[in-house]
Amino acid sequence: MKFTEEHEWLREEGDLIVVGITEHAATQLGDIVFVELPEVGDTVSKDDEIVVIESVKAASDILAPLDGEIVEVNEALADAPATVNDDAMEAGWFFKIKPSDLSPMDDYMDEAAYKKLID
Amino acid sequence: MKVTEITDRALLALQGPAAERVLSALDPKAAAMRFMDVATLTLDGVEAWVSRSGYTGEDGYEISVPADQAEALARALLAHDDVEPAGLGARDALRLEAGLCLYGHDIDAATSPVEAGLTWAIQKVRRPGGARAGGYPGATIIEQQLDADAPRKRVGLLPEGRAPMREGVTLFASETSTDPIGTITSGGFGPTFGGPVAMGYVARPHADTGTKLFGELRGKRLPLSVAKLPFVPAHFKR
Structure with missing residues (x-):
């Protein structure tokens, strides 16, 4: 699993990458009340703002970590956005992307480096 | 003094x-x-x-x-x-649910008390017909608005979906109309109310409770309706 400085986690699943935000980020945001996801089939570029998360405190954007195509989104979050608070690393995933360029993965942090970032 | x-x-x-x-x-x-x-x-x-x-x-x-x-x-x-x-976030959620104005957001030096729904703050003796009527800053326009109503009014706004609509969201009368009829001045998620709540100013013809409006959020027009304030009843010790 890899981590971005934007507090996203990226998990390889076959030739797809599953993306969510870390437990640390979810805790910092507070109670999440709304998540707006991209559309399946969207072609996205790295650093595009493709997810909007609204917590009781604030609205924040999540950036596409890679170039590619959105192949699946977590529809359950529409009715249960608090899943991101309850289970950020598993059930609270946002989208699956079919990457067209995997090279940025080398620049992302491993778990140890991310833990260091948030300590 | x-x-x-x-x-x-x-x-x-x-x-x-x-x-x-x-x-x-x-x-x-x-x-x-x-x-x-x-x-x-x-x-x-x-x-x-x-x-x-x-x-x-x-x-x-x-x-x-x-x-x-x-x-x-x-x-x-x-x-x-x-x-x-x-902290301030909790206080802001509570005052919004209570329909209370935040200075610099819901009211400022350009707002009249008639537009803002704050005429309770004007003493009876200073109103038209009172013993000491007028003679305060803004009296001319305030007296005119007390008589003929203000061109815009502060109202409660209830987004229909789950997406909070925050300060600065522009309001329209329909999904396709080009001229804005108002703007949100405070908005967010109401934890006690259990959903998104907002307040803002709309042109008088669109200010009646129940009026359907649209707010433009990230390029999309989403429905909301004019609602009575407060969203959560006050619990003052009267």
């Missing part, structure tokens, strides 16, 4: 249904106060100017104490099981 600015005191607010029980344990006089009463109490040895008021829509007290004793009093209050610290 001479006005002296007091600069050596700090203000704490103790708000919520347990406020009376907590404060009257420190000074029993707190329990006898009603909404907007002011009294000097002795709290944990500190002389405090206390009013039974606040900006949350809940019962509670605002407590003015010498600045150098504020932290000690805050810690004494927090030592009570029923007291938790709450």
